[in-house]
Each structure stands twice: as structure tokens, then as C-alpha cells.
Amino acid sequence: MVHIKRIQEEGADIIAVIGEIDASSSIELDLAIAKSVGEGFRKILIDCTGLEYISSAGLGVFMSYIEELRDKSIPMVLFGMKEKVANTFSILGLADLLHIKENKLEAKTLANELSV
Numbered sequence: 278m279v280h281i282k283r284i285q286e287e288g289a290d291i292i293a294v295i296g297e298i299d300a301s302s303s304i305e306l307d308l309a310i311a312k313s314v315g316e317g318f319r320k321i322l323i324d325c326t327g328l329e330y331i332s333s334a335g336l337g338v339f340m341s342y343i344e345e346l347r348d349k350s351i352p353m354v355l356f357g358m359k360e361k362v363a364n365t366f367s368i369l370g371l372a373d374l375l376h377i378k379e380n381k382l383e384a385k386t387l388a389n390e391l392s393v
Contacts, residue, residue, distance in 0.1 A: 278302060281309045289320035289388060295327035298335030307338045319351055320388040326357035331365060339375055352376065352391035356384035
């Protein structure tokens with residue numbers, strides 16, 4: 278089960294993901310990112326500090342937005358991953374395709390640099 282919370286801060290939409298993202302709950306993540314894009318946010322930060330597990334379906338949600346966000350010049354930066362979750366991204370090579378930082382400050386800094 279997953280709980281997703283959206284918080285707006287300094288022009289960025291921060292999507293906090295708490296719990297586990299599997300095939301059924303990945304829909305909620307997809308809707309949160311779609312809302313963020315639809316509402317015109319120019320920076321999207323994904324707070325993974327509460328993310329305990331992510332399945333291939335959850336990873337697929339992030340992958341499905343790479344091209345659209347690049348075309349719209351909207352940086353999406355993930356941060357605060359637990360080692361187990363970060364390893365999943367690394368093993369599948371997604372750490373090379375997505376922007377991932379250690380903490381919120383680093384994520385905000387990178388999002389600001391990328392949105393210029």
C-alpha cells in the first residue's frame with residue numbers, strides 16, 4: 278500500500294511517496310505526476326524518504342514520463358532513497374536515466390539548475 282502526498286514549495290511540486298509501490302498502487306503515483314504536469318509545475322521533486330519498495334510497474338511510471346518531461350523542459354528529481362530502493366534503480370540502469378540526489382536540498386538545487 279502507498280500513500281502519496283503533494284506539497285508545493287518554492288515553485289516546485291514535491292510528491293512524497295510513503296510505503297510500497299506495486300502494480301496496483303503505481304496508478305496513484307502516475308496520477309500524482311500527471312496532475313503535477315497538468316497543473317503547470319515547472320519542477321517536480323519526488324520525495325522517496327518514505328518509499329520502502331518499488332516494483333517494475335512503479336519504475337515504469339517514472340520511465341513513462343522521461344520523454345514528456347524532457348520535451349516540456351520540466352526537471353524531475355528523485356531524492357532520499359533508502360539503499361534497497363536505490364539499488365533497484367541502479368541495477369536496472371535507471372540511475373543513469375533519472376535525476377537522483379541524496380536529499381531535498383540537492384534535489385532542489387539540481388531542479389533549479391535544470392529549469393534555467
